[in-house]
Amino acid sequence: xxxxxxxxxxxxxxSSGIGLATAQDFIREGAQVIITGxxxxxxxxxxxxxxxxxxxxxxxxxxxxxxxxxxxxxRALTPSLDILFVNAGIGRFAPIEQVDxxxxxxxxxxxxxxxxxxxxxxxPLMNPGGSIILNASVVHEMGIPNASVYSATKxxxxxxxxxxAAELLPRKIRVNAISPGLTHTNFFTNTNLTEAQVEGxxxxxxxxIPMQRLGNSSEIAKAVTFLASDESSYLxxxxxxxxxxxxxM
Ligand SMILES: NC(=O)c1ccc[n+]([C@@H]2O[C@H](COP(=O)([O-])OP(=O)(O)OC[C@H]3O[C@@H](n4cnc5c(N)ncnc54)[C@H](OP(=O)(O)O)[C@@H]3O)[C@@H](O)[C@H]2O)c1
Numbered sequence: 001x002x003x004x005x006x007x008x009x010x011x012x013x014x015s016s017g018i019g020l021a022t023a024q025d026f027i028r029e030g031a032q033v034i035i036t037g038x039x040x041x042x043x044x045x046x047x048x049x050x051x052x053x054x055x056x057x058x059x060x061x062x063x064x065x066x067x068x069x070x071x072x073x074x075r076a077l078t079p080s081l082d083i084l085f086v087n088a089g090i091g092r093f094a095p096i097e098q099v100d101x102x103x104x105x106x107x108x109x110x111x112x113x114x115x116x117x118x119x120x121x122x123x124p125l126m127n128p129g130g131s132i133i134l135n136a137s138v139v140h141e142m143g144i145p146n147a148s149v150y151s152a153t154k155x156x157x158x159x160x161x162x163x164x165a166a167e168l169l170p171r172k173i174r175v176n177a178i179s180p181g182l183t184h185t186n187f188f189t190n191t192n193l194t195e196a197q198v199e200g201x202x203x204x205x206x207x208x209i210p211m212q213r214l215g216n217s218s219e220i221a222k223a224v225t226f227l228a229s230d231e232s233s234y235l236x237x238x239x240x241x242x243x244x245x246x247x248x249m
């Protein structure tokens with residue numbers, strides 16, 4: 001018996017990085033998985049790399065029409081869900097003087113608004129005994145210069161995990177947040193930073209990580225699988241930090 005046998009999971013932003021690694025781990029543990037993302041091409045490439053029961057859905061978490069249609073589109077693929085990993089997220093970095101409204105709105109619309117309405121849309125499909133995992137980040141407790149808006153979005157995500165956990169517990173749905181530390185993915189390639197700026201940032205952060213290395217997406221995925229499975233049955237409204245000790249030591 002595998003840990004996620006007979007479970008159906010949806011992962012937003014499942015075409016790369018932490019979302020894709022989690023899809024792989026969920027499948028390995030017996031789940032059927034639906035992955036979303038904005039690019040059909042990226043989703044097809046991800047699907048080709050996944051072995052097992054996986055399906056794709058093009059959906060932009062920042063697009064209100066896509067969000068409104070999400071419940072109906074998912075219902076066309078499955079009558080219900082047991083696991084929802086709201087993972088899609090973006091990062092933009094700049095000193096406060098250079099932050100304009102677009103920089104602010106873009107991040108809040110994907111990382112907070114999109115996450116919130118994804119949960120709202122898919123809640124009617126969630127089975128009792130289900131698990132919702134929200135992808136936050138340890139940045140919200142660190143005070144990293146130039147990361148003001150991104151970090152604030154992630155503080156909001158941790159807050160939502162607590163509040164929604166309290167609201168949904170009577171329906172027997174557990175909500176928790178996962179907070180990765182610096183992790184090898186395409187995340188930084190997709191920011192507004194140049195390659196040199198990313199390297200500079202990594203060099204600046206490395207001494208702060210007791211394990212002296214970045215995490216791998218598979219290491220985050222394993223923690224998400226724990227939160228998705230019944231092994232974490234007494235964990236609710238929590239934040240699981242997987243950061244090589246960066247914020248604990
Ligand atoms: N990597 C890190 O160091 C780190 C640390 C802490 C937290 N996180 C969080 O982990 C999550 C996943 O990031 P990652 O590191 O795995 O980065 P990634 O490799 O860039 O993956 C991001 C995923 O989200 C999707 N996505 C982006 N914008 C979207 C949108 N508007 N609607 C739907 N899907 C969207 C991307 O696909 P498309 O672009 O094709 O849509 C991709 O599948 C994010 O929430 C991030 O904040 C990452």
